[in-house]
Amino acid sequence: MAFFAHQIRRGFSSSAVRNVVIKQVTIIGGGQMGAGIAQVAASTGHSVTLVDTSDDILKKSIKTIEGSLKRVVKKKFADKPEAGEEFIQKVLKNVSTSTDVGSAVQGSDLVLEAIVENLKIKQDLFSRLDKLAPAHTIFASNTSSLPISDISSATNRLDRFGGLHFFNPVPMMKLVEDTPGFIVNRLFVPYLYEAIRLYERGHGSKEDIDIAMKLGVGYPMGPFELSDYIGLDTIKFIMDGWREMDPDNTLFAPSELMDKLVAEGKLGKKTGEGFYKYK
Ligand SMILES: CCCCCCCC(=O)CC(=O)SCCNC(=O)CCNC(=O)[C@H](O)C(C)(C)COP(=O)(O)OP(=O)(O)OC[C@H]1O[C@@H](n2cnc3c(N)ncnc32)[C@H](O)[C@@H]1OP(=O)(O)O
Numbered sequence: 001m002a003f004f005a006h007q008i009r010r011g012f013s014s015s016a017v018r019n020v021v022i023k024q025v026t027i028i029g030g031g032q033m034g035a036g037i038a039q040v041a042a043s044t045g046h047s048v049t050l051v052d053t054s055d056d057i058l059k060k061s062i063k064t065i066e067g068s069l070k071r072v073v074k075k076k077f078a079d080k081p082e083a084g085e086e087f088i089q090k091v092l093k094n095v096s097t098s099t100d101v102g103s104a105v106q107g108s109d110l111v112l113e114a115i116v117e118n119l120k121i122k123q124d125l126f127s128r129l130d131k132l133a134p135a136h137t138i139f140a141s142n143t144s145s146l147p148i149s150d151i152s153s154a155t156n157r158l159d160r161f162g163g164l165h166f167f168n169p170v171p172m173m174k175l176v177e178d179t180p181g182f183i184v185n186r187l188f189v190p191y192l193y194e195a196i197r198l199y200e201r202g203h204g205s206k207e208d209i210d211i212a213m214k215l216g217v218g219y220p221m222g223p224f225e226l227s228d229y230i231g232l233d234t235i236k237f238i239m240d241g242w243r244e245m246d247p248d249n250t251l252f253a254p255s256e257l258m259d260k261l262v263a264e265g266k267l268g269k270k271t272g273e274g275f276y277k278y279k
């Protein structure tokens with residue numbers, strides 16, 4: 001509980017935010033990131049409401065959380081399976097779901113957004129939330145590439161708005177970026193795209209490039225495996241947005257293959273196919 005709340009407060013300079021006690025958390029977007037953040041927040045004793053556009057999606061989010069909790073418990077409570085099951089039930093009890101954003105934000109101390117990586121859609125959501133949420137509620141975005149000031153400009157609570165950039169898979173990754181600007185993705189996005197360009201130029205197969213990065217640099221996943229894990233739509237959204245802001249930067253040049261896969265709905269692990277196929 002302390003860690004999650006501490007990270008949130010560190011991300012904001014305003015004294016109004018530093019003094020807020022965060023108990024109720026609303027997470028908007030129950031995809032891979034939203035579900036992961038909900039799990040971590042609920043595991044640390046927060047009361048969480050997860051919001052998405054349909055009950056079917058939310059059912060899937062809860063299933064993901066349950067599956068991930070089982071994996072966590074298998075390790076954390078290896079010798080005490082009963083305590084592990086108790087922990088899972090306690091965490092799940094902390095999570096409720098809703099498709100009604102208006103009622104979900106009532107009583108919320110923190111609203112964390114993890115929806116699609118698109119500025120206009122995020123701005124529309126926060127503009128609505130600004131009118132619906134109580135005055136003390138802190139807003140945060142899990143954006144991986146958009147300037148927080150651009151997103152927050154749609155609201156009137158600039159002193160209670162910040163960026164909280166979690167990493168995928170959230171229950172395993174120990175970093176949350178709350179510094180101004182993003183460090184990891186400024187290095188990471190060109191790396192992934194350069195791997196794709198290498199492949200497009202025929203300099204190596206996907207498999208060989210993945211193996212090379214795993215064995216040569218010790219990365220747990222190669223760039224193609226990781227791209228599929230993140231989601232090709234998210235990666236393309238980021239690259240397209242950065243290219244728009246800095247069109248002459250060759251680091252942000254497009255990839256025909258990436259554009260084609262996304263157009264075909266092959267978004268990676270979450271749709272069953274991306275660079276690789278998944279059962
Ligand atoms: C242009 C680019 C733009 C990108 C912009 C968007 C992205 C961002 O903004 C920022 C990001 O998040 S970048 C992505 C950062 N994440 C990574 O780099 C992940 C790399 N992979 C790994 O760390 C490990 O493969 C990993 C930890 C995932 C899995 O570990 P292993 O490789 O050892 O394989 P497994 O056998 O599957 O797992 C081993 C054990 O780890 C636990 N575990 C894994 N996933 C879990 C999960 N989701 N929940 C809970 N526990 C989990 C688990 O204990 C597992 O053991 P088993 O349960 O027995 O399998």
Ligand SMILES: NC(=O)C1=CN([C@@H]2O[C@H](COP(=O)(O)OP(=O)(O)OC[C@H]3O[C@@H](n4cnc5c(N)ncnc54)[C@H](O)[C@@H]3O)[C@@H](O)[C@H]2O)C=CC1
Nearest residue numbers: 029030031032033034052053114115116117143144168230
């Ligand atoms: N995938 C990754 O590895 C990482 C992604 N991010 C960022 O997190 C955010 C979410 O990414 P993912 O979870 O991967 O995407 P995702 O595609 O898995 O999930 C997005 C979810 O948001 C829902 N959604 C869309 N619009 C909505 C709205 N108006 N109201 C409620 N729900 C809505 C969708 O139905 C979907 O379930 C993006 O901003 C992304 O850049 C940040 C770090 C890592």
